[in-house]
Amino acid sequence: MNTIIKGTILTSFLLLLFAGMGITASAQSGNRGHRGNINRRQENQQDRIAQGIKSGSLTAREAARLEHQETMIDRQEARFRQSGDGLSPKERAKLEKELNRESKNIYKQKHDGQGQKPPTP
Numbered sequence: 001m002n003t004i005i006k007g008t009i010l011t012s013f014l015l016l017l018f019a020g021m022g023i024t025a026s027a028q029s030g031n032r033g034h035r036g037n038i039n040r041r042q043e044n045q046q047d048r049i050a051q052g053i054k055s056g057s058l059t060a061r062e063a064a065r066l067e068h069q070e071t072m073i074d075r076q077e078a079r080f081r082q083s084g085d086g087l088s089p090k091e092r093a094k095l096e097k098e099l100n101r102e103s104k105n106i107y108k109q110k111h112d113g114q115g116q117k118p119p120t121p
Contacts, residue, residue: 052110062109
């Protein structure tokens with residue numbers, strides 16, 4: 001089978017799997033709804049950056065750049081929430097898109113082989 005087709009099939013499968021997990025997570029979050037999902041993703045991404053620093057898979061410069069982008073997403077969310085009405089579907093979609101992009105960036109930076117020695121305790 002062609003590698004492009006294999007990649008497309010795998011990507012489609014993973015998207016369906018993660019979409020199903022997202023539906024389950026939303027249903028379990030009770031009245032927190034979508035807001036908890038965005039906050040959980042932000043916390044998870046912060047944890048991934050911290051783990052990359054601890055393991056040495058991220059350089060100081062990479063970590064600083066990723067942290068800066070996380071801060072920019074946090075600020076944008078705060079601006080969206082200033083109205084007091086919560087996030088509109090359009091605002092939520094924009095944040096999700098940016099979180100997806102940032103998640104990919106974290107993965108790329110952690111696996112690009114430019115790591116450093118882990119800090120000594």
